[in-house]
Amino acid sequence: MQLLFLLEQVVNGLVLGGYYLLIALGLSLIFSVGGVVNLAHGAFYAFGAYISLEIAKQLGFGPSVVLSPVAVAMLGILFERFVLRRFYTADPILSLLVTFGLAMVAEQLIRIVWGAAPLPASMPAGFKGQVIVGDFLFSRYRLMLLAVVAVVLTGIWLLLHKTSFGRVVRAGIQRPDMVAALGIRLQPYMTAIVMLGVGMAALGGALFAPITIVHPAMGAEIIIVAFVVVVIGGLGSFWGVVLAALLVGVVRGVTIHFAPAAGEASMYVLMFLVLLFRPRGLLGERIEKFE
Amino acid sequence: MTNRRNVLKAGAAAAGALVLGFPAIVRSQSDKIKIGHLTPLTGFLGALGEYAVMGIKIAAEEINRAGGVMGRQLDVMSEDSVNPATAATKAQRMLERDGATVLMGEINSASAQTIMQVAARNKRLFMSIGARSDVLRGKNCNRYTFHVDIPVAVMVNAAGQALLRDGLVKGKRIFSLTADYLFGHDLSKAAKNFFAANGGTHIGDELVATDVTDFSPYMLKIRQAKPDLVATNLAGNQVTNFVKQYAEFGLPYAIAGFNLNTADAWAAGDGNLAGIWPTVWHHELDTPGSKAFVAEFTKRHGKPPENHAWIEYVSLKIMAQAMNATKSTDTDKLIAYFESQAEFDLLKARKGYFRSWDHQLIQEAYPFTVKPKGQAKDKWDFLQFGAAVPAANQPLEVINPAKEQNACVF
Known part of the structure; x- marks a missing residue:
């Protein structure tokens, strides 16, 4: 009985991992291709949530989940063109500072536009409720969320591994100089990657708004988890991020099962242990430009 | 020439003062x-x-x-x-x-x-x-x-009176979630005293870190415990996150809590909030x-x-x-x-x-709960506020800790 319940926590952790993945994967892509730790990534997640609420008022829940990421991806073009592009070859500390500053500006902007008080958000009544499989309890909404994550994940994987776009991006991660020597400009690819990354973060924001509090600091909260996932998974590895997200979800769930007070600390302990034995992360590749 | 220089100096000084602000002097x-x-x-x-x-x-x-x-x-x-x-x-x-x-x-x-x-x-x-x-x-x-x-003792008493009235304490199995910092621990202590004094059985109290946004592992634990009442001692954003996810998972047990500011209640969103909560004042008085x-x-x-x-x-x-x-x-x-x-x-x-x-x-305090579906006039109007605690015929002091329960000495 106790074992079964532990297994239920593990499965729930896997679902939760999917939830982290949407944010972490974009962060990892931008990091791998551009060499920039985008600390403003959480801001796009928050924008995704706030914009989806505005759209939902007019058009309802469904369109809001689709249109909000599209709008934020457009914002991503400006972000890449006018901010990130200047820092690909600069000292990493500069991009760290700039994106950190931008995250604070974005948070304050949300405060000015929408107010500091958290905004109400809910899902259509039909999505609420539980699904019992065997003796395991699931939230119906989270199962749908997991399906969306799976679709997005498959799409990204196909894009990176089965298209010429993906080949250039993957080559750009390892040897940007060689890509340039072949006469391919990486910049438009980088714009597309940033759009994709912040769009995924916004999709996360729009999808999580009905189940977590929508407030100005929500971006700052999620970026920490996403960053931990990317570090554990390792740079440049698609499956590393997937594995790390699921692992963080499971470790957190199991820790809360045995020692609830330590639940949030568990992912940092995990990061510490992984880095101790595998400094590049679980599946991290050796990337020459970062060595 | 000297004149012009003085004007420049004064201008620079004024501009400097403006930039620096000098709030104390002004x-x-x-x-x-x-x-x-x-x-x-x-x-x-x-x-x-x-x-x-x-x-x-x-x-x-x-x-x-x-x-x-x-x-x-x-x-x-x-x-x-x-x-x-x-x-x-x-x-x-x-x-x-x-x-x-x-x-x-x-x-x-x-x-x-x-x-x-x-x-x-x-x-x-x-x-x-x-x-x-x-x-x-x-x-x-x-x-x-x-x-x-x-103080927390008054918050527990205010919601507690409503819980007693609805028969949710005596002989009932109560499961708690507590914010893991000074305030939450204080609240939990007061709540436990209240349940013990009124014949409730406390079957579990789980600590929740202040930065928790996902409560799903706790939802599984609540279902495992099968309580009659889930009583929360959470704070700030935690409460909103908890009630949203409690509605998401559709658990059937009654809920209540000893801390919920109106702003956090409003942020829960349509159809997500349930249960009995205390407040120090409300806008419908x-x-x-x-x-x-x-x-x-x-x-x-x-x-x-x-x-x-x-x-x-x-x-x-x-x-x-x-x-x-x-x-x-x-x-x-x-x-x-x-x-x-x-x-x-x-x-x-x-x-x-x-x-x-x-x-x-x-002073007075008030319990509140949620209006039946469809009765809210606008998005601020879904809370149902109860009568003042203590009742009009009782002295205000009765819901506060007495001198022997409170260690204050100046």
Whole structure:
């Protein structure tokens, strides 16, 4: 009985991992291709949530989940063109500072536009409720969320591994100089990657708004988890991020099962242990430009 | 030539002064009564702090429009208290350099505690407005601090009376979730005492870190425990996240909690909130004072006031009344006035007063629950507020900890 319940926590952790993945994967892509730790990534997640609420008022829940990421991806073009592009070859500390500053500006902007008080958000009544499989309890909404994550994940994987776009991006991660020597400009690819990354973060924001509090600091909260996932998974590895997200979800769930007070600390302990034995992360590749 | 040079110098000096601001120098030349006001404007209590500033501003404007205090205008200097250490630094600077006569504000219990120490060191008055932890008015109390918001024991009693009425305590199995910091632990202790005294069985109490946003592992644990009642001792964003996810998972057990600010309740969203909760004030109170305040606030901000807007509003009015009555801003005279248990209009049915031996404002509290579906007129209107606790025929003191339960000695 106790074992079964532990297994239920593990499965729930896997679902939760999917939830982290949407944010972490974009962060990892931008990091791998551009060499920039985008600390403003959480801001796009928050924008995704706030914009989806505005759209939902007019058009309802469904369109809001689709249109909000599209709008934020457009914002991503400006972000890449006018901010990130200047820092690909600069000292990493500069991009760290700039994106950190931008995250604070974005948070304050949300405060000015929408107010500091958290905004109400809910899902259509039909999505609420539980699904019992065997003796395991699931939230119906989270199962749908997991399906969306799976679709997005498959799409990204196909894009990176089965298209010429993906080949250039993957080559750009390892040897940007060689890509340039072949006469391919990486910049438009980088714009597309940033759009994709912040769009995924916004999709996360729009999808999580009905189940977590929508407030100005929500971006700052999620970026920490996403960053931990990317570090554990390792740079440049698609499956590393997937594995790390699921692992963080499971470790957190199991820790809360045995020692609830330590639940949030568990992912940092995990990061510490992984880095101790595998400094590049679980599946991290050796990337020459970062060595 | 010299003339021109002087003009340039003066211009540069003026520009420099503008850039640097020199608030202390400019302010000290006026004859205003300055009030140092600290409240969290960022972080997990930032939303409540925003309401706090809105509330105290309305009070200051009303007082100043009516001629001020002893013919002098009030100047409320509001700043973000950020965290306990910064709060103390700012409080000291406000007293030392900015010419503040008294300190007011705070919501975060830990920050209120450090400001209390600054007040005691400088022998100046601090009106702690929104902090609810028991230790502030108990073990760590001091003579220079007065507490306006209700302590956790009152919150537990206010919601607890409604739980008893609905038969959710006696002989019932109760499962708790508790915020893992000073305030949550205080709340949990008071709640356990209440359940034990009223025949409830406590079958579990899980600690929840303050930065938890996902409650799904706790939902599984609740289902495993199969309680009759889920009673929460959570704080701030935690409560909103919890009730949203409780609705998401569709668990069938009754829920209640001993802390939920109205702003956090409103943020839960349509159809997500359920259960019984306490509050210190609400915007539907049927008194002329509350109605006028709600109308003024709604006119300005396009939304009804939250309990933190109300409490800051009445706190400044209390301070003004004390200064007018003593014709002074002297710390000792103000303390003596408050300790005389003078009564204050709190915009509630009954007036309140500061208890002389622990400086706690004694006042009514209210339980609230959620209106049946379809009865809300707008997105602010889904809460159903109950009658005041204690009942009209009981003294206000009965819901507060008695002297032997409270360790305060000045």
